[in-house]
Amino acid sequence: MEAIPEFYFLGDPREPPVKLHRLSPSENSIQLSAPLSSIPSQLLLFSAGDWSGISSDSKVEVHLEARNGKQIFLGTLTSESRCFLWENSSSSDFPCILEGRELQVSLLIKGKVCAKMKKTSQESKKRKILKEEEENICPNKGLAKSQIPKQKTKNSKHVPVTKPGIPAKGTGAVSSVPSGRWGHALCPVDNETVILIGGQGTRMQFCKDSMWKLNTENDKWSPVEALADGSTPEARTGHTAVLDPESCRIYVFGGSKNRKWFNDVHILDTQAWRWRSVEALGKVPPLSYHTCSLFRGELFVYGGVFPRPNPEPDGCSDSLYIFDPQHEMWYQPIVLGDKPLARSGHTANLLNRDLYIFGGWDTPVCYNDLYLLDLGLMEFSRIEVNGSSPSPRCWHSAAQISDSSFLIHGGYDGNQALHDTHVFSTVTRTWTALVHKSLPRSPRAGYSMLTLPGVNDESKESMPQELLIFGGGDNEGQFYCDTIRLQISEILDV
Incomplete structure (x- = not known):
């Protein structure tokens, strides 16, 4: 054909x-x-x-x-x-x-339309093997292949032994929990369930127990079992998982695994509990440590690290890609304004139609700038903040805590893991450092943090009530498997 x-x-x-x-x-x-x-x-x-x-x-x-x-x-x-x-x-x-x-x-x-023969199974198998041999130096593009960025800093020695993190006080012991990891994805399924997908742990091995469910009612983890139409997502790190509450589907995109990079899309139907892989139209590069946000039924993917042909190092992206689930198609919009520099390991918080992009990394630079992408006008602008900004960082985590504010915590500054917390107000355009005894004190990067909604008995409306934090690493060889839940009103002293 x-x-x-x-x-x-x-x-x-x-x-x-x-x-x-x-x-x-x-x-x-x-x-x-x-x-x-x-x-x-x-x-x-x-x-x-x-x-x-x-x-x-x-x-x-x-x-x-x-x-x-x-x-x-x-x-x-x-x-x-x-x-x-x-x-x-x-x-x-x-x-x-x-x-x-x-x-x-x-x-x-x-003009001339050339015939293209279908690949034989042997040719397809050979191409698959070659693809798996592609180099993956994720996410620090300037490091040598033998260096491991998550376990080695400029002044540290390689520590291969995993030491599980200590569960936060008041969370209670759990008999069965996921192994310590970082670079995973954490995504809500409904008001009572959160799903954990992928990640990397001790000795930079990809977690064999790659998928878990957390029941937020009783704080119990359990391994995930799901049927599949086609293939389930292969073990990976630096991917994203986003829930579309209208369709009750979770979309998993991208990530990397050693020398293998992904630009595939997998869909989990959370009602039938069934996986399906997507043969999407359009082109999107393999990306890892990007961000993915759902807006008006479409997925907005920004930044990330992508492979380049050897012997060049990996590079970071400054592009925006949109996935249309209805037509299962990728496309690039025309974006105006003051565009951020290429980066990976950043965060993106969507408040109404405004996407706030903070921090990130493109070797050898860590960023602490803040950009706003208006998804209605498709226009970038750099935010001139009042007062001091958090220190530069990547692989931190962020979560919306109100209609006009979001919180960032931890990360990696290019030399060490961090444990500080900051809140940004979109009204005053001001960063505020947050110190509270309930916040995690152990430095961590590459972990996941999301908001758990509470339900108001009178209005039955969902609202941000709790923060859920899982996993991460200290960049010295220690990976956490602790699950931390925090009341937003408590840490903000509301």
Whole structure:
């Protein structure tokens, strides 16, 4: 079969892109088409996928066509120019020809379309082995391959023995708990359940007990058992897991494992408790230690570290990618404003439609800057904070604690793990250092922190009530397996 990309058009920014479908293939051309309800003021045409089956001198002509055969030429797509924007000029007489008639966007691939044979199982197996041998120096791109950033600092010795963290006072002993780890993902399932996925532990080994559930009603952990349509997520670190409460699905994306990098998407249906892997359209690079936020039903992935071909070191991303679950498609939006520098190991907190990005790392620099991405306008701006900011850090954790504030804790500053806590107010644009006896005192990085909602008996509305913290490491070879729960009102002295 031919290796040609998928073609889409977007006429209304409030609606998802429309895919053009094939009508009639021939020896030297392929025609695709899709209906259009009316002539828009603007029309964005773009492709997604492999162009290797179309010769470099081929052209893809795009027309706006009526049923009576009359048409308007919109533009041309090529392998070097894979998208364009057509604007309906008010001074043009051409749209009048098509007004009031049934319309379609018509696309004609003119030129040589090469045949692409399906890979044999042996070729696919060989490619899989080669992919697994790709180098992964995550997440410090400047370190040598033999160095382990999570267990070795400039002034420390490698300590391979894991020492479990001490459970926080008042949490109670648990007979069965996940092994100590960092770089895992922690995600709520419902008001009574949290799921733990992946991570790395002692001697930088990937955790064999990779998935657990926590019952927040009785504080008990239990291993996860789930059916699968296809494959379950392979063991990994630096990935993200995000719940869509509308569909009751958890989306797991990216991460890395030794020399292997991931850009796959896995979906857990929390009602059927069944995994499914996604063959997504569009392109997104393998990423680890990125952030992923759910907004209006789509996943917004920012930053992260990605592999580059040897002998170059790994690099960090400054790009924003969006995954549309409805069409299972990746795309990149046009983003304006003052863009942050590339980074990984940062945090992103979504308050209303504002995404606050703090800190991160791109060897040899740690950041403590704060940026706001307005997801309505798709515009970045750097926030000039009042007073002092927290010290530079990466692999810290953050959680929203009210409608107008979020909290960060711990992390790694390039030399040692941290244990300080700070709260940012979006109203006053001020950072405030927070000191309280209930907060974890052991330095930790690469752990997970999320908000557990409480329920108001009168209004039945969910609201942030508790912080849940699990795992992490001290960057000296010690990995934690403690589960800490904190009342937000207590640490804020409300």
